[in-house]
Amino acid sequence: MTRTDDRKEADDTGPSGYAAARLHLLSEGVQSGPPRRTALAGLTDDWLTGLFTAAAPAAKGVSLVAVGGYGRGELSPRSDLDLLLLHDGADPAAVAALADRLWYPVWDLGISLDHSVRTPAEARKTAGEDLKVQLGLLDARHLAGDLGLTAGLRTAILADWRNQAPKRLPELQELCAERAERHGELRFLLEPDLKEARGGLRDATALRAVAASWLADAPREGLADARRRLLDARDALHLVTGRATDRLALQEQDQVAAEIGLLDADTLLRQVYEAARVISYAGDVTWREVGRVLRARAVRPRLRAMLGGGKPVAERSPLAEGVVEQDGEAVLARTARPERDPVLPLRAAAAAAQAALPLSPHAVRRMAATARPLPTPWPAEAREQLITLLGSGRPTVDVWEALEAEGLISRLLPDWERVRCRPQRNAVHLWTVDRHLIETAVRASALTRRVSRPDLLLVAALLHDIGKGWPGDHSVAGEIIAKDVAARLGFDRADVTVLATLVRHHLLLVETATRRDLDDPATVRAVADAVGSESTLELLHALTEADALATGPAAWSTWRASLVTDLVRRAAAVLAGEHPGTEPEPGAPTAEQERLAIEAHRTGGPVFALRAQAEPGPPEESAETGEPLGVELLIAVPDQPGVLPALAGVLALHRLTVRTGGLRTLRLPDDVDASGDGSVLLLDWRVAAEYGSLPQATRLRADLVRALDGSLDIASRLAERDAAYPRRRGRTAPPPRVTVAPAASRHATVMEVRAQDAPGLLFRIGTALEKAAVRVRSMHVSTLGANAVDAFYVTSGTGAPLPPEDATATARALEEALRA
Template structure:
């Protein structure tokens, strides 16, 4: 945005030398020498790029210098080519007034901001429409640029055409706004610039701002609508380069500034804000240059696999608790955050100026509404404003009060007041943080009834949040380098608080009916909000963030004004905030021992209610699609079982009573077919009746009867199961060793993911296996063709009509970017989690063949699998198996456990996957 003097320009390209060589070659005839001339230009381009790459390695954050250097390099090449074409290829000794040509750089090239593989955008301007000489010259210049391998965006227009099209098209208008003279007829360029200002810009300022903001909002929505998405687009993402450029375009269009620094002179930025603008811009331009260099193409998305490479090139190093890539991305998001706050201040100023300039008409033309006073603040037009420049310096607690009043009264904060708050946030020192009044006000914001999420986000943008709660500042803009978390820690936390508020207002009753009821039953709603704030507060410190976070909670809660009981509750919730999800998703909820162990840790109904609330908002705030009905169902089942145990002091029914009750419920569901119970009930053992819900038992019995009547050796039935947001796949077959891993392989080959599996064998030797499956997007398989594919694939796998191992190995990873992460497989055994089974948990890189390979390893280890519970966390899979040995007992021998662990690690390893893929 500012013209830069490129140091040691001749090391990048020496135009005189290059032009001299081309003139010498052209002396032998430009046509004959063309290939040699192209080779000379290409060498100059490659040498220039190599020099700029070397400078980027030496000064990895010098974004302005490097992008300016690439624009300079293209300038010199374009000038050299133009002069060669005009002098040697199409010389015109006595040109007419129509045979004039101006070359204008537009877009990023016009701003002198070019990454190594940016497009070269050139506007060729000539006086009249029909100018054959101009057309010949333009065509020749373009062919030279194309021969150099450059991607050229170009337009060739007469002056009148340029003006007409700019009036009609926002994109053309924006490109010309950044126009910069490169070469050719300077008076023609000056005339074009004057006419553009007088005939296009004048009088259309408000329309341009409105259209530009609409364009910006649409772009944000397309790119994820958050500046904290963990794979940001450096150019087009929220808080990225395009947002900075939009500020410049608007400022230039309205105030006719030529450089970004002039935005200070016209009062849109303070000098300090402009320095922030330049720092953020320099960093992001540098990141973009590194992306282009690493990939060898115009790549603007900072994907997981590129983040490590760019972090290394920019000299970020590991620190305790934080990897180099996490430190690099935290710095990136801090810049994006700064861009966001600058954008807010800038646009609000523009908006206010337009409001002031809007002429009043009619009877009320002379009437000016008066501002009202609210605790000393001015409130006008739905905005709250500080009454004086020293307002916060007089009483720093007002920095918190401002946001509390905005939240409680549903007001926006005046841009000048936001600017003051950001400037004065440093006043929030030790004595203010300990002030009981300040903490009481902060708690009102945090647990606000209207929109705590939006107001806390403003508070974060202004830097007030992190100054008042320094522990929160430590997770500000901090990313978690995995594919599970979609947002930075601070954004995830603020979203969780917002979700809690929506649940309290009843806005999410459809997805969270239990939580919507519970939030009105808890003894302390403010404890729920503080727990949401603190649950991830210790991430990035090294060690277990839950344990460390509990220590932070014990220090902060009394400061916030929570009593001893609330403090103990919040500290426990922070320490145990993963307990409920781990139990629900990784353990068998029909096993009484699972519930007993969970209740032993929870110990009370108030804790249970709060834990349910925190678990729900924590999962949902991870990102879009993370919450689904399957997770809701499992958490609900765990909550209900634990609540019953806590209320009664024991489970309502013993094993025999539970089986009898289940059979009675199934009989009622079967209605006229209840006689099936008399025929088949005794073939299934008690474990089956306890494990399966009554609706699934009813379906199983109907299918079992049909397969027996038809004398089928294999029966596969698929049915959408809305309660779990999945498709139920039931396989009934003669039981034989290896059945489970073959069925799993068949399901995976059909493109389905298994999320839960229960394996049963009747007393007559038939397997009745129930699987819950989803498509790769977490939705049920519902199309007839999809269901047919699953049934066919299972049949082929069990009949050995398909080679499972090589076909599964060739299936792509569910997320191709998963290879960017190092996931070391880990196997753990637990003989205390169940009364009957050994529980085996395997954590490994997620892939289509994983469950099949693990199940095969268990089969080859002579183990019987009774249930499997599959959970995915982005690139990681956590698969839990309830197993016994062939005699029905637990596996306890250390030697045997060691052997099983080795087999499972081998099955889960990347090396094993590579071997299978190459087989």
């Protein structure tokens, strides 16, 4: 039967004919999805129009209006009919009689009805008092009667909505937030409410209302398709259950999937989650834009008065190379060229997350459309920016979502596609697989002070469940994937092996601690053999805790933590016995280092040498960018107090970031220094410019000379610069941690510093060590993403290791200085 035949039967036979035609349509008459919803709405329109015409053949001053979901034509099999009988108030008795002749046939068929009888003035008054009524009237659609009456109401309602938008939109946002609090995130729920949960159909309707206000608009890419998928799932749910329900219960998911033509319940959930993610992201962007517009309207008159009537100019503050802050978002600088800078998407994302700012959707869209793919393996800067993004804590989630919305994550990490929106049918898990991986990285970012390689911890957190997109044991599959991904990211062979081990054994500690006898030597030996080294065990311990915390409250407890800690302690003892740590002896100086040392001794001042170091990659990469990504800085300075803080401070003033750094003392040969007691400090550091190009060596040397003689007050200069940039709210970095590594060296006391990387950090460390009256024998500085992981070999004035009590006091003083 065609749609025309359906309407004819409804017209010819009245309510019973409508019921028969409706039943045929829902069972086999029209293809499911939008065609069936359109046909059902059309069939219902014809029936109600017939009822209205029969009851009031020449009606004037009265009309029948569809509102809400029915007004949008979104009729699911068990949907309510939302109807308004609109009249001009001339004949209340006749209107009441007409209402009875309309409502009773609907009730007789058992169809739910949400009805009202109002004049245009009453409708506008009610809408002004009840936001939900106003939202329903925004979708008003004329069915029968006086078309002019309906059109007049629609015009008035839309005008009221636009005029009242500054007041009503915050109310609507609060309503959406309250609903999300009650019903949760649709994209993470095993039994989601397709309508009420965040990212569901009500949120999609709210975005239509925002667009109707003309104040802001939602990102349209994929939004209509997401709404359609949720409506298709609801249609199938109504047919399977025979009820007007929006809750997608577990026991009905396979039948719903079959009704839509999907493979299984997991495929259904993944499709629903993807739709909800699109709607949720569109909501985040839209409500942020609404807030920005409302704030701008509130301050515009005052700004214009201050500017003498001129147009205010949005302030732009630099965040990173090619990235600035504007209007509370991280946006691309005017000079940014994504088509020539393949690292820009990661750099922008890392800068946004570090600043706890949302990443502009326009910037993400532009980068997705024009950015070149990264070379394989990735350049070091790309890897460092990814680690910085992963280590930025809670803001990472929103920035990652912005990249996901435009497909950038799957382009950067193709293996991500298999875990994206993948459900986890385990009540312990709160999140989908992909969201769990990001949550694990968030949790791991708070544990970076506990490990010597936070970069490996963060990448392992991102990859530990990557194998869940493949058949079989996800840990075994994940190990293979992790090796491939780590190699593409540019990690060396040793780091690739560690990451693969972490992914393969990410469940080893918690499963062993809770299921095996820890007093059995074979148990501890098996763990030690699987892990292989103390440093890997340290990482695995932190990954285990982050993974459990990211799973849900039931996955981690004080009891589990104590068992895992006990197992780690026992395994570490075994590993320590097999692999005692020794201090690496420094190699012989190079010819260039000897030359610089001799010149520094001869001139009595610092000597600089800068050597550009381009990152490995295709030859055309360096040709297009035109500048190296870093520089090796070789410095020789006559041994004297204050060299370390002075040099670190000068580099910070020139906005140079220290990526790696070494310091050693070189004793001069007798033919150079006859006294035999002359020595020179050699510093070999790799630095990168925070913005723009590198300064000249002559300027660095001049400022270092001034810093050493006391004429350059570095502390004051750094404080002035920091004061010019207000501290950002949002992300709270874990506190710095300073530990003493016992027995790490026979010749010195080893201080390990783990802290948030920031301009002037190394200057503060050097200053604190100078105040503690200790000498730095050597140091090993590294920056891993947003984390500084530094080791300082210090001695007393006599050149001996510090007594244990002095070492503890020095570590405590250094930690307090970094917390200030």
